[in-house]
Amino acid sequence: MRKRAVTGDVVEKGGERDAVQVLANGGVYAALAIAYAGLPQPWIKAAAAAALAASTADTWATEIGTLSRHAPRDILSFRPVAPGTSGGVTLAGTLASLGGAIFIAIVVVILGWPRSAAYGAVIGGFAGSLADSLLGSRVQEKMWCPQCERGTERAIHSCGTITVRAGGIPGIENDMVNFLSSVIGAIVGSICIL
DSSP states (O other), rough: OOOHHHHHHTTSOSSSSSSSHHHHHHHHHHHHHHHHHSSHHHHHHHHHHHHHHHHHHHHHHHHTTTTTTSSSSTTTOOOOOOOOTEEEOOOHHHHHHHHHHHHHHHHHHTTTHHHHHHHHHHHHHHHHHHHHHHHHHHHSSSEEEETEEESSSSSSTTTTOOOOEESOTTTHHHHHHHHHHHHHHHHHHHHTTO
C-alpha cells in the first residue's frame, strides 16, 4: 500500500504482473532452460541462473528501494529523483539487489547445480540489476506531465493530463529494459564460468 502511494503516479504499471512483464522477466530463463534440454552445457545453466537472478535482484531492489526512507538518486548523475523513477537507486535497494542474486545462488546450490552456476547467479544477477538501473536512467523513455510538472513513465499522468516525451529512446519502456537486463545478466553469468 505504501509503495503504491509513493510511486503510483510515476510508474507505468503497478499491482499484479501482466503477461508482458512475466515474459520480460522470465523469458530469457525459460529460453535457456529449453536450450539446456537440447544442449546440456554448464555455461547454459550458469546463464539461466544469472538471468533469473537478474530479474530477482531487480525486483528485490525495486520493492525494498522504493520503501527506503532516503531519497533515491539517479545511478549516473547522483541527483535526487522521485521514488519509483527508473534509474533511481538507494543503498537499501542496492543491498536488496545483491541479496536477491545471492538468494537465487542458494537455490541453485540446493538444487544440485554446479557451483559455477551459483557464481554466475551472484555476479550475473547483480550485474543485470545494475544494468537495469543504467538503462532505466538513460535509455528508457521518460515522460513529463506539464500540468503537475513531474516526471513519469505514463502516457497519461494520474492527473489525467497527456504527457510529453522528456528523454530516453521512444518506445523503450520498462518491460524492454527488464528483458535487456536479463539478457545482460545471462551473458555476464555465462562468462563467469569460462
